[in-house]
Amino acid sequence: MGHFNPENVISNQFLEDLDIGTNNEWIVERVGIVNRRTVLPLDYIRETKNTDFRAASEARLYTNAQMAAASARKALARVNLKPEDIGMVIAGSSSPDNIAPAESSAVAAELGIEVPCLDMNSACSSFGMQMNYLSIMQPDALPPYVLVVDSETLTKTVDYADRSMAVLFGDGSAAAIVSTRVPSRAVFASSTFGSRPSAWEKVGIGWNWRFGQDGNAVQGFAIRKTTEGVRELKSRYADSAGRFIFIGHQANLSMLTTVCERTGIAPENHWYGVDQFGNTGCCGAPAVLSAHWEKIHSGDYVAMSIVGAGLSWAHLMLIIGDEK
Numbered sequence: 001m002g003h004f005n006p007e008n009v010i011s012n013q014f015l016e017d018l019d020i021g022t023n024n025e026w027i028v029e030r031v032g033i034v035n036r037r038t039v040l041p042l043d044y045i046r047e048t049k050n051t052d053f054r055a056a057s058e059a060r061l062y063t064n065a066q067m068a069a070a071s072a073r074k075a076l077a078r079v080n081l082k083p084e085d086i087g088m089v090i091a092g093s094s095s096p097d098n099i100a101p102a103e104s105s106a107v108a109a110e111l112g113i114e115v116p117c118l119d120m121n122s123a124c125s126s127f128g129m130q131m132n133y134l135s136i137m138q139p140d141a142l143p144p145y146v147l148v149v150d151s152e153t154l155t156k157t158v159d160y161a162d163r164s165m166a167v168l169f170g171d172g173s174a175a176a177i178v179s180t181r182v183p184s185r186a187v188f189a190s191s192t193f194g195s196r197p198s199a200w201e202k203v204g205i206g207w208n209w210r211f212g213q214d215g216n217a218v219q220g221f222a223i224r225k226t227t228e229g230v231r232e233l234k235s236r237y238a239d240s241a242g243r244f245i246f247i248g249h250q251a252n253l254s255m256l257t258t259v260c261e262r263t264g265i266a267p268e269n270h271w272y273g274v275d276q277f278g279n280t281g282c283c284g285a286p287a288v289l290s291a292h293w294e295k296i297h298s299g300d301y302v303a304m305s306i307v308g309a310g311l312s313w314a315h316l317m318l319i320i321g322d323e324k
Helices: 012-017 024-031 042-048 053-059 064-079 103-111 126-135 197-202 215-240 253-263 281-291
Strands: 002-004 008-011 035-038 088-092 117-119 146-153 171-178 186-195 203-205 211-213 243-248 300-308 312-320
Touching (some): 002 281, 042 053, 064 171, 088 103, 126 312, 186 215, 281 300
Antiparallel strands (some): 008 035, 186 312
């Protein structure tokens, strides 16, 4: 695993100084977020509040592909591989830089490799959907190493004059090097993916690049689906686990805390980063896994329950074995 976040920090104090009717106490109480990272220059946000989303794309300091490549390099270094060892790139994003071609092509170009590339997008649940897709492929149909990257520049879609949106989002990327053929100490033993298309309009980013959601409906859905997923995984795997760890979609710390209370997850076994990075869309959950990668050890069972627009959800069980 690998992850990357841009250097510029949008703190709660920064948002308070924008004079949009918010403060640290209001934000922490509602969403539990203290800081976020952005690809935008902070002076640009101060001066414009990002009212012109087309201009934001020009002002950004990193593209999705550049951030994804940074995450990929971190993952490659951890496993002592080179870019040329990768045989396929799969990318996902709720905030792609281009309609076409596939963003994975831009990532591969950043890494200097010529390999098959495709995008798989189910919004914030993309990582779970990508893992589920790979799990049902015939092993010999894939190259030995597949690079999966999820990269988000969500802050380019945020109107910083709107306090309800300004407090939520951050930017970043995550990468996973996956194999269906080469043994690893970390194995996805279970993966499921589902959607509720009848509610597709409840949350998303429209043609005008503006984010919108039915907050109450989406939060209720997120809590219910995440709770269901964790309970199911606990019932199947908790008795065998040395530690049963939970990573959820990094949208709202209050939501994640509610899931832990309902499923009996101890605070020390709840891994999250939303408080320091905000909602980073589809890279949130895998970035948390990457940030804790050096802390996992044999006998850990990591339950990942991720929800997203669509409405969509994915539940994954990662089992950590002995070093290979």
